[in-house]
Amino acid sequence: MISAMDESKITERGRRTRQRIVEATGEQILASGIGGTTLDQVRAATLTSKSQLFHYFPGGKAELVREVAQWEGRQLFEAQEPYIRDLRSWESWEQWRAALINYYISRGRWACPIGSLATQAAMSDPELEQIIADGLRTWRETLADGVRRMRDAGLIAPAADPLKVATVILAAIQGGLVLSQPERSAWPLEAALDSALGPLHGASLTNAVVNSMP
Amino acid sequence: MISAMDESKITERGRRTRQRIVEATGEQILASGIGGTTLDQVRAATLTSKSQLFHYFPGGKAELVREVAQWEGRQLFEAQEPYIRDLRSWESWEQWRAALINYYISRGRWACPIGSLATQAAMSDPELEQIIADGLRTWRETLADGVRRMRDAGLIAPAADPLKVATVILAAIQGGLVLSQPERSAWPLEAALDSALGPLHGASLTNAVVNSMP
DNA sequence: TGTTCGTTGGACTTCATGGTCCAGTTGTAG
DNA sequence: CTACAACTGGACCATGAAGTCCAACGAACA
Known part of the structure; x- marks a missing residue:
C-alpha cells in the first residue's frame, strides 16, 4: 500500500494530531456518511485547522476518507x-x-x-x-x-x-x-x-x- | 402519505415530463449515489430546465429523491x-x-x-x-x-x-x-x-x- | 379569438465546501 | 543558543451545486 504520507519525519505530537483527525472523521462518517461529512466539521471536532488537515493528508478529503476506511477496518478486525x-x-x-x-x-x-x-x-x-x-x-x-x-x-x-x-x-x-x-x-x-x-x-x-x- | 405535488391540475404532457425526471434521477442515483447526483445532471439527462425540476418538485432535491425512492420501491415490488x-x-x-x-x-x-x-x-x-x-x-x-x-x-x-x-x-x-x-x-x-x-x-x-x- | 393556466427556458444569486497560502510557533538536534 | 524543520492558525480563493425569478410558449376552453 502506498501512503501519500511519509512517516519518516514525524513528531509524537504530530502523530497524535493525525490520529485524532482520523478518529474524529470516522466518527462523523459513521454518523452522517461520507457526503455528509465536511472538513469544517472535522476541523471543529478536533480543534485543528485546515492547514493541519492538508498537512497530514495532502491528498485532501479523499485520502483522509481512505485512511479512515483502513483504520476502521483494522479496528473491526481487532475486535x-x-x-x-x-x-x-x-x-x-x-x-x-x-x-x-x-x-x-x-x-x-x-x-x-x-x-x-x-x-x-x-x-x-x-x-x-x-x-x-x-x-x-x-x-x-x-x-x-x-x-x-x-x-x-x-x-x-x-x-x-x-x-x-x-x-x-x-x-x-x-x-x-x-x-x-x-x-x-x-x-x-x-x-x-x-x-x-x-x-x-x-x-x-x-x-x-x-x-x-x- | 403527503405529497407536496398536488396532482389535480396536471396535463398529460406534464405527467410524462415529471415521470421522465423521476426515472432519470433514479438512474443517476443508482450509478453515483445521492450525493453524487446533481440537479444539473438530471436536467441534462432529461433535456429539461431548472424551473421544471422545481415546478414538479417544489421541495427541491430532497423531495425528488424521496419520490425516486418510492418509485423504485414500487418497481421492486412489481418485479x-x-x-x-x-x-x-x-x-x-x-x-x-x-x-x-x-x-x-x-x-x-x-x-x-x-x-x-x-x-x-x-x-x-x-x-x-x-x-x-x-x-x-x-x-x-x-x-x-x-x-x-x-x-x-x-x-x-x-x-x-x-x-x-x-x-x-x-x-x-x-x-x-x-x-x-x-x-x-x-x-x-x-x-x-x-x-x-x-x-x-x-x-x-x-x-x-x-x-x-x- | 382571446384568456387563462400549466409548462418551459435559462440567466442569476447565494452559499457551502474543498482546497491554497503564508506567516507565526513549537519542538529538537547540533 | 541557534538553526532548521515540523507543526499550527486562520484568512483567503475557486468552484460547483441548490435554489430563485421572470419572461415566453402552448394547449384547452369561453
Whole structure:
C-alpha cells in the first residue's frame, strides 16, 4: 500500500494530531456518511485547522476518507481477535459471534465500517473501492479458514464449500446490519447471523429446531 | 402519505415530463449515489430546465429523491409480482427467487433501491428514512405471510417464526447485494439467498447436503 | 379569438465546501 | 543558543451545486 504520507519525519505530537483527525472523521462518517461529512466539521471536532488537515493528508478529503476506511477496518478486525484466528469448534464460533456483535453494539450505530462504505463510495473513488474490496476479501478468507478447519476436523459435512459458507455468513452480517438500522435493534443482525451460522452448529440440533419435517 | 405535488391540475404532457425526471434521477442515483447526483445532471439527462425540476418538485432535491425512492420501491415490488403474493409451496418460492434475481441482474448494478438508500441517506433525511423503513417493513411482512402459509400447510416446522424467517431472507438479499457489488457477480447474492431459503426447502434434502454429520 | 393556466427556458444569486497560502510557533538536534 | 524543520492558525480563493425569478410558449376552453 502506498501512503501519500511519509512517516519518516514525524513528531509524537504530530502523530497524535493525525490520529485524532482520523478518529474524529470516522466518527462523523459513521454518523452522517461520507457526503455528509465536511472538513469544517472535522476541523471543529478536533480543534485543528485546515492547514493541519492538508498537512497530514495532502491528498485532501479523499485520502483522509481512505485512511479512515483502513483504520476502521483494522479496528473491526481487532475486535474479532483472537477468536477469528482460531475458529475450530462450535464454541469458538460462538465466542467470535459474541465479540463481533459486541463490537457493533459498542459503536452505538448499526453500520459496518466496511459494508456501509462499500455502498456509499464504491463508484465515487476507485481507490477506496479497492480498500473496501480487500478488507472484505481478507475477512471472507479468514472465515473460510475457520470453516475449513471445521470441515477437516470432521465437524461439518465434507461437501460444504468453505468459501461459500464464509460468504453466506458475511452476507448475513452485512444484511443484518442493514435491517438493524431502521429497527434500531440488534435482533435482525443476530437472527441473520445465527441462521447463517446454523450449518456450523454441530449435531442435528439446528435441523431439529429450524428445519424439521412433521 | 403527503405529497407536496398536488396532482389535480396536471396535463398529460406534464405527467410524462415529471415521470421522465423521476426515472432519470433514479438512474443517476443508482450509478453515483445521492450525493453524487446533481440537479444539473438530471436536467441534462432529461433535456429539461431548472424551473421544471422545481415546478414538479417544489421541495427541491430532497423531495425528488424521496419520490425516486418510492418509485423504485414500487418497481421492486412489481418485479416480484405475482409470485410474492402467492408463496405457498417450494416451487412458488423458487419462482419468486428467480424473478427477484432477474430484477437485480436487469438493472445492471448490484444495488437495491431500498437497501442501498437505507445506508446512504438514512441519517440525512428523516422523511426518506421513513419511506425506506416502510418499504422494508411491508416487504418483510409479505414474505412472512408466505412463510406463514407454508407453516400452516405443514410444509415447514410449526415452531418456525415467520417474521424471523422473513427477516433472515431479507438480510440475505441485502447482504448478498453488498458482497455482489465488489465481486461484480450475482453469486454471493444467490448463495446467500439460497442459504436463507434453506428452511423452506421441504424434505431433509437441504440438511443432507449442507449440514449432515458423519 | 382571446384568456387563462400549466409548462418551459435559462440567466442569476447565494452559499457551502474543498482546497491554497503564508506567516507565526513549537519542538529538537547540533 | 541557534538553526532548521515540523507543526499550527486562520484568512483567503475557486468552484460547483441548490435554489430563485421572470419572461415566453402552448394547449384547452369561453
